Amino acid sequence: CYRACKMHRSKRIYLLVPILLLVGATLTALLPASEERGAEVLRRGSLLRSRQGSPRDSFTIVMQTYNRTDILLKLLNHYQAMPQLHKIIIVWNSLGEKVPRELWEALGPHPVPVVFKEQEVNLMRNRLQLFPEQETEAVLMLDDDTLISTPDIDFAFSVWKQFPDQIVGFVPRKHVTTPSGVYSYGSFELQDPAAGQGDHYSMVLVGAAFFHKKYLQAFQNQPPEVHRLIDDTQNCDDIAVNFLVAQHTQKPAGVFVKPVDFRNLEKDAASGYQGMWHRAHHLLQRSYCLNRLAQIYGQMPLRYTNIMISQFGFPSYGNHRA
Secondary structure, eight states: OOHHHHHHHHHHHHHHHHHHHHHHHHHHHHHHEEEEEEEEHHHHHHHHHHHOOTTTTTTEHHHHHHOHHHHHHHHHHHTOTTEEEEEEEEEEEOOTTTOTTHHHTOOOOSSSSSEEEEEESSSGGGSSSSSSSOOOSSSEEHHHEEOOOOOHHHHHHHHHTSSSTSSSESSSEEEEEEETOOEEEEEEOOOTTTTTSOBBSEOOTEEEEEEEEHHHHHHHHHEEEEEEEHHHHOOOOOHHHHHHOOOOOHHHHHEEEEOOOOOEGGGGGGTTOGGGGGTTTTTHHHHHHHHHHHHHHHOOOOOOOOOOSSSSSOHHHHHHHH
């Protein structure tokens, strides 16, 4: 019985092997060649990258920095997490200081490329150049001491897509006409002597805002007096951009998005360097710029708005101040 059973099993094995070979050959024939499979993987990978980082559906961060390398590296690491971020352009104004390019690349790989643009002169308006690396329509300009949560940025980008001709950002400001007819610069809560209201604005600062890259080229074409004003004061380039946008659109220059998590990291800088807004004459200088720009333009193009967009419900003036 043992020999008979053994022979019976052997016959079944002999019959099973050709069947398995036939099934294997059939499945192999159905698969594409190895080159085709590799090409298909590459095509899928390229498609995925194009969906995540296409210039139309993504944005570029432009950040000007001066004497804050430690904070810069922290911010670069933070902003790398955003899937819609196409590229980061660092405008390097720290003349004579080594660019941390080698350090950044040594700690790679990184999901988003970083381009360092070394400047020959430390000018405030260096950040408003239209660099060849600026491939996306959307620019997110950020100060080098500002950390904004990625959900806030994602939400603001979605808002900018609805208002692509305006500045969409997190820091509103306003101009006020005084009884003497002179313009005064102030923050969101500055009271308007005529209307007695402090809950509208006429500018959105570009140090934390989205805008279209076409305004970078338009800024280069501004009258020389505008550039000279910015260079003489080392200030007011953001006010000038608001004038430009308001003049172009004949609408309020910006749309204010209420941030949830917006932080200033200035105190974390090892250099101890403080921003220009700490200067005693900073606000006076910006009021001067308002009046000088109005003279150059021959009018006041800025317009008021009280639009405030929030991710959560309807924000009030009170919780903006908080």
